[in-house]
Amino acid sequence: MLKIGDITMKNPVVLAPMAGVCNSAFRLTVKEFGAGLVCAEMVSDKGIVFQNEKTMDMLYIDEREKPLSLQIFGGEKETLVQAAKYVDRNSNADIIDINMGCPVPKITKCDAGAKWLLDPNKIYEMVSAVVDAVEKPVTVKMRIGWDEDHIYAVKNAQAVERAGGKAVAVHGRTRVQMYEGTANWDIIREVKQSVNIPVIGNGDVQTPQDAKRMLDETGVDGVMIGRAALGNPWMIYRTVNYLETGELMDEPPVREKIDVCILHLDRLIALKNEDIAVREMRKHAAWYLKGIRGNARVRNAINECNTRDELAALLNNLVVEIESKQEIHSQVG
Ligand SMILES: Cc1cc2nc3c(=O)[nH]c(=O)nc-3n(C[C@H](O)[C@H](O)[C@H](O)COP(=O)(O)O)c2cc1C
Structure with a gap:
């Protein structure tokens, strides 16, 4: 059972925080597909402190998304604490x-993101300052280390625990690896064995079977899914179902994929405006179409779409085309 502070999740399947992806529109959709916990995209501490308009919009959380974890990042204690206090008092988030873990140079050069992985004392200092300032449970998401020669995952997780952190999520890669190579689940297991707070394992869970294997092999309390859920909230649903029943559900039919894609689009339009939402939706639509035959031509056309109706018509036409081919096949067969 995954329990963070006094919040109990209904299952151990967690949607990973993903910048540019995990806004309320996507999170709500994934939540409806059964996720135990959804994580929001990372938000800049300075953006919160200076009340930047776009940053403030990122703090919107629909009641139906809960329980939700909202991630902040920053390099300085003062602004990190101020931002955490703001989220604690003024947002609908359940967990801070x-x-x-963020490996991007724009973030690490400000001494934020993965940079702290080199210094357990700094982790202790930052986490305890935030814990002392807020009521909501505080958690940390980290990579296993900076590079192969500096893998301090165990010490770092212990520092989080000592500082009063209520859980730690571990992505089994170093900062230097970025998204290359494979995630090291052995280190995730070592972390699980060396702390008493819940550990959420992350990295390379591509199928429901992978999720089960991660839980079994590492003993973690929760399993976090990132890229496999892009354009694919069914991954969450199928994983929850597989863990509960041992049965592997089929992939959804094309009609269902496109219907959910258009629902996601409409939610994004409600959140932002049509112009921004349609542009943002292009990458999502390409993800939803992954594995569907004939998608390359449609993917190019998607990038030319500027309105909701254009995009929806394109996607609906694709379904009609595929279904009529299936019809012919079944008649011939
Ligand atoms: C597009 C994208 C955006 C991401 N943004 C964040 C983020 O904002 N915060 C974070 O902690 N990790 C972020 N990550 C890392 C993921 O949360 C996760 O740790 C990583 O993708 C490994 O898990 P996976 O193999 O299931 O994808 C991001 C990953 C991707 C692909």
């Missing part, structure tokens, strides 16, 4: 997560 601190990013210690």
Whole structure:
């Protein structure tokens, strides 16, 4: 059972925080597909402190998404604490997560993200300052280390625990690896064995069977899914179902994929405006179409779409085309 502070999740399947992806529109959709916990995209502490308009919009959380974990990042204690206090008092988030995994130079050069992985004392200092300032449970998401020669995952997770952190999510890669190579689940197991707070394992869970294997092999309390859920909330649903029943559900039919894609689009339009939403939706639509035959031509056309109706018509036409081919096949067969 995954329990963070006094919040109990209905299952151990967690949607990973993903910048540019995990806004309320996507999170709500994934939540409806059964996720035990959804994580929001990372939010800049300074953006919160200076009340930047776009940053403030990122703090919107629909009641139906809960329980939700909201991640902040920053390099300085003062602004990180101020931002955490703001989220604690003024947002609908249930959990405040601190990013210690972001590998992007724009983030690490400000001494934020994965940079702290080199210094367990700094982790202790930052996490305890945030814990002392807020009521909501504080968690940390980290990579296993900076590079192969500096894998301090165990010490770092212990620092989080000592500082009063209520859980730690571990992505089994180093900062230097970025998204290359494979995630090291052995280190995730070592972390699980060396702390008493819940550990959420992350990295390379591509199928429901992978999720079960991660839980079995590492003993973690929760399993976090990132890229496999892009354009694919069914991954969450199928994983929850597989863990509960041992049965592997089929992939959804094309009609269902496109219907959910258009629902996601409409939610994004409600959240942002049509112009921004349609542009943002292009990458999502390409993800939803992954594995569907004939998608390359449609993917190019998607990038030319500027309105909701254009995009929806394109996607609906694809379904009609595929279904009529299936019809012919079944008649011939
Ligand atoms: C597009 C994208 C955006 C991401 N943004 C964040 C983020 O904002 N915060 C974070 O902690 N990790 C972020 N990550 C890392 C993921 O949360 C996760 O740790 C990583 O993708 C490994 O898990 P996976 O193999 O299931 O994808 C991001 C990953 C991707 C692909």
